[in-house]
Amino acid sequence: MATPLTDAAVLVPVFRDLDDVLRTLLVVRSDHGRHGNQLGFPGGKPEPHDADFLATALREAEEEVGLDPAAVDVLAALDPLETQQTGFRVYAYLGRVPHGTVWRLDATEIVGLLTPTVEQLGNPAARATLPFTSSHFPEGLMVEGIDVDGHVLWGMTLRLLDQLVPRLLAGEWPV
Numbered sequence: 461m462a463t464p465l466t467d468a469a470v471l472v473p474v475f476r477d478l479d480d481v482l483r484t485l486l487v488v489r490s491d492h493g494r495h496g497n498q499l500g501f502p503g504g505k506p507e508p509h510d511a512d513f514l515a516t517a518l519r520e521a522e523e524e525v526g527l528d529p530a531a532v533d534v535l536a537a538l539d540p541l542e543t544q545q546t547g548f549r550v551y552a553y554l555g556r557v558p559h560g561t562v563w564r565l566d567a568t569e570i571v572g573l574l575t576p577t578v579e580q581l582g583n584p585a586a587r588a589t590l591p592f593t594s595s596h597f598p599e600g601l602m603v604e605g606i607d608v609d610g611h612v613l614w615g616m617t618l619r620l621l622d623q624l625v626p627r628l629l630a631g632e633w634p635v
Contacts, residue, residue, distance in 0.1 A: 465542060465549040469516035470503030472538070472624065473527065473557045473635050474578070481577050482628060482635055484621075485557075487524060488611055491594055498594065499613045501552070501620075502527065507617065513551035521555075525573065526564025532557055535633040538624065543616045545597075554618055556635050576608050579627035582625035590614070 473485040486499045502521035510516045514537070518529040532555040540551045563573055580586065586606045592614060593600040605614035613621075628635065 463547055465547055466505060467551070468503055468505050468548045468552070469513040469520070469551040470501040470620075471517040471527070472501050472552055472554045472620070473521070473532070473561075474535075474554065474628065475557050475561070476561050476635065477559060482579070483575045483577050484581070485525070485563075486574045486576065486608065486613065486617070487570045488574065490567075490569055490571045492577075494630065498592075498615070498617070499608060499611050500617045501569075503550070503627070504554075512555040514553055517551070517553045524566050525559065527561065531561065534597050535635070538620065541616050541620055545615060548616070550616060550620075554624065554633065556633075562614075574609050574611065578625055578628050580608075581606065581613070581621050582629055 475483055477483055484539040487502055489498050489500060502524040503517055504520040506516040507570055510519060518532060521527040534553055534555050536554040538554060540549050542549050587604060589602050590605045590607060590612045592603050592612045595628050603612065603614040605612045605618060
């Protein structure tokens with residue numbers, strides 16, 4: 461019998477920098493728990509008071525990176541994805557955030573932020589088989605991924621971006 465999946469929700473923040481280049485925000489998770497040392501988007505599991513998965517994504521973004529939910533222009537609900545290594549069903553939401561947002565990290569969960577360009581994430585030449593290690597995967601894994609400033613972007617986050625980046629680059633949403 462398959463183990464039931466755990467629901468979670470993430471916010472995919474996008475913005476244009478001062479040069480009008482489209483970027484997204486990735487968080488670098490601290491090296492503990494199931495997603496230790498991984499790149500991802502702000503997010504987590506629902507709490508009883510969350511009205512829905514969007515509320516979860518916005519609450520988690522505020523808790524993890526200090527993003528005021530009122531500053532997010534939610535552009536789309538994306539198709540849910542399932543993680544292959546950790547047993548989650550993730551509901552993702554695309555949100556435009558203002559350039560110059562000041563981020564406040566929850567240091568117990570987030571150890572860094574990266575703001576790669578969407579074009580960089582969509583470049584097929586950036587793909588490689590890379591080693592990923594963490595306390596959850598101490599033996600290491602060889603994964604298909606993208607090196608983003610010395611961190612490996614892989615797994616569900618990469619699959620989400622594979623679906624989202626072409627649509628962003630095609631101008632599907634006003635960003």
